[in-house]
Amino acid sequence: MTILLYDGQRSPNARKVRLLAAELEIPLERVTLDFTKGELRSASYLSKNPNAKIPTIEEDSFVLWESAAILRWLAAKNPERGLVPTDPRQLALLDQWMFWYAANIDPPFLLLVFELLVKKFLGQGEPDASVVGVAQRGLKRFLPILDAQLEGKEYVLGKLTIADFQMAPWLDLAPMLGVDLAAYANINAWLERLRARPYWATA
Numbered sequence: 730m731t732i733l734l735y736d737g738q739r740s741p742n743a744r745k746v747r748l749l750a751a752e753l754e755i756p757l758e759r760v761t762l763d764f765t766k767g768e769l770r771s772a773s774y775l776s777k778n779p780n781a782k783i784p785t786i787e788e789d790s791f792v793l794w795e796s797a798a799i800l801r802w803l804a805a806k807n808p809e810r811g812l813v814p815t816d817p818r819q820l821a822l823l824d825q826w827m828f829w830y831a832a833n834i835d836p837p838f839l840l841l842v843f844e845l846l847v848k849k850f851l852g853q854g855e856p857d858a859s860v861v862g863v864a865q866r867g868l869k870r871f872l873p874i875l876d877a878q879l880e881g882k883e884y885v886l887g888k889l890t891i892a893d894f895q896m897a898p899w900l901d902l903a904p905m906l907g908v909d910l911a912a913y914a915n916i917n918a919w920l921e922r923l924r925a926r927p928y929w930a931t932a
């Protein structure tokens with residue numbers, strides 16, 4: 730069955746899905762939408778994802794949005810790869826880290842993208858320094874926690890899981906958004922490990 734990914738060329742949230750699909754060798758048919766042309770707000774796309782956001786997955790008549798849920802669903806297609814733990818405690822820890830990330834790391838990055846890139850692109854004025862400050866402070870509070878978690882580990886939970894695919898794409902973009910990762914040696918080493926995967930640069 731063909732899996733469609735409603736995608737955006739520069740979207741880190743969509744990239745989470747592309748990277749995991751590449752890791753699992755699951756083919757995706759990409760439908761690239763351009764937000765600057767209002768394509769996320771077309772009636773046909775809103776009927777699939779009422780949030781007017783990407784990514785969204787469609788397989789046959791099954792439609793799924795929210796990148797973390799999509800990662801779970803893709804991983805469930807190849808359970809033998811073990812990217813979602815089966816041990817209840819390990820699974821609970823995976824959930825802990827994925828909820829933590831979705832609550833604390835994605836939101837400040839999304840604020841930075843809007844203020845520093847999207848506004849300029851849409852001619853909506855200068856970045857609001859107070860919003861940029863809130864986002865930077867949020868990341869300064871929470872990134873040390875991820876850095877400490879990665880101490881002595883290859884991946885967020887020790888072995889590779891979907892949490893790595895959820896977290897890495899935004900952190901890969903951090904320097905472009907004025908977020909300095911220099912203080913986070915473990916995050917940098919983990920990103921380098923992921924970047925060495927053969928599909929990382931192209932997915």
Ligand SMILES: N[C@@H](CCC(=O)N[C@@H](CS)C(=O)NCC(=O)O)C(=O)O
Nearest residue numbers: 740741742781782783784795796797
């Ligand atoms: N929580 C959602 C966030 C999705 C999201 O914000 N996607 C961005 C692209 S990276 C988007 O579609 N933004 C368009 C908008 O907010 O209007 C997820 O993880 O899938």
